[in-house]
Amino acid sequence: MELRFELKELHLKETFSIAYGSYDKRDVLLIQLSHQNCKGYGECVAIDYYQIDLKSFVLKLKEIQSQIETQKIIHPKEFFKFLFNLNLHSFLLSALDCAYWDLFGKLENKSFIELNQLPSENLVESSITISVGDIDKQIQKIQESSWNKFKVKCKGLNKSNIEKLLELNRNIALDSNASFTDEDCLWFQENAEVQKFSYLEQPRPIDQYKVLNKTGFANWMADEDCQNLASLDELIPYYKSVNIKLMKSGGLTPALEMIRKARELNYKIMIGCMTESTVGISAGCILASLVDYADLDGANLISNDYATGNFVENGKIILSRKPGLGIELK
Template sequence: MELRFELKQLHLKETFSIAYGNYDKREALLIELSHQNGKGYGECVAIDYYQIDLQSFVLKLKEIQPKIEAQKIIHPKEFFKFLMSLNLHPFLLSALDCAYWDLFGKLENKSFIELNNIPSENLVESSITISVGEIDKQIQKIEKSNWNKFKVKCKGLDRNNVEKLLALNRNIALDSNASFTDQDCLWLQENVEVQKFSYLEQPRPIDQYKALRKEGFANWMADEDCQNLDSLDELIPYYKSINIKLMKCGGLTAALEMIKKARELNYKIMIGCMTESTVGISAGCVLAGFVDYVDLDGANLISNDYATGNFVENGKIMLNGKPGLGIELR
């Protein structure tokens, strides 16, 4: 097996504004694993609020390259056990795990969905993100869009804005990126109208969720609070839903385990994304048949996508059915 990697830059179509800051571009690390005629691809991106340093990932890849290239082709779940022994950051672990699933499927001539018996009909539609801005401009974007589901970003809680969004009678979720106060959360979960929002994502900073009550009217969804399998048990009294992102949890293998346990614990599940190219989005799309919500608009927000594969068109998940994750570079 051969390992290659390359730093890339993703340019956003327009400035992306969230409570953490404003962004015009994202740095990405593209990974390629190849064997015989097969090439598999994975990706991770530099997200500043996760303190991601891609240069350190490059150094780590150079260090572990001989070990990876010495591996025989084995089942991806066995390869994941090998990756776990290398003590990798979850973002880097995810890129390697996804690349290997893509490669393995191509070598076996089977899609990830076939290999894991995942439903692929009647998939839930993805939301598209409306970044932080004046409420009237956010509403204008919603009304002009061809998408049916929306995730509206906000910085802090404005009750008038909440009422304006609820009055639209559209499928809307609210994502404050941890900018709500405890008082905001109490008002939201005690307000019967708030159940019209499909979910309210990561209302408070990490580990500051004790004011939340899942019995209230708000469908609280954990994002940064839900990093991996170990988070699920302790979040039960507070969150009804969780957002699984491949980079956050360590890839497809880890996500399959999280989905299984989350179902057992009666969570609603979303497969989410960061700003990613079609390499990352293709991997997320294959899990859509297992989840209740999808937020995989990342590649739709960039202007220089460098790959083809599974994609999202006006919210609809388009699976190409090709072997592996169906990813090819342009």
């Protein structure tokens, strides 16, 4: 098996703003695993919130390259055990896990869905994200969009803006990126109107969720608070829903386990994404039959996508049905 990796840059179609900053581009690390003329791909991105340093990931890959390349082709779940013992950051672990699933499926001439006997029908529809901005411009974007589901970013609570969004009578979720106060959260929980929002994502900073009460009117969804299997038990009294992202969880292998456990604990589940190319989005799309919500618009927001595979068109998730994760570079 051969390992290759490359630092690249994703360019946003327009400046994207969230509660803690704005950006026009994202640095990305593309990983390729190859064997017998088959190539598998995975990626991870530099996210300020998580203090990701891709150059340190490159140094780590150079350090472990020989260990990876001397591995025999084994089942991806066994390969994940090998990767897990290398003590990698979850973002890098995810890129390698996804690349190996893609490679293994291509070698076996079977898709990830076939290999895991997953359903491939009744895929949930993805939302598209509306970045922080003037409320009238946000509303205009919603009204002019051909998508049906929206995630509206906000910075803090503006009750007038909330009223305007609810008056649209559209499928809208709110994501404050941890910018709500405790008082804001209590207002949401006690206001029956907020049931019209499909969910309210990550209202408070990490580990400051004790003010939340899942029995209130708000469908609180954990994003940064939900990192791994262990967090699912801890969050039960506070959150109704969880956002599972491959880079947070460490890849497809642990994400499958998180989805299984989240179902057992009666959570609503979203498969989410960050700013990613079709390499990352393809991996997320194949889990869309297992969840209640999808937010897989990452590749739709960039102007220089360098891959093809599973994709999202006006919210509809379209699977390539090709072996592995179906990823090919352009």
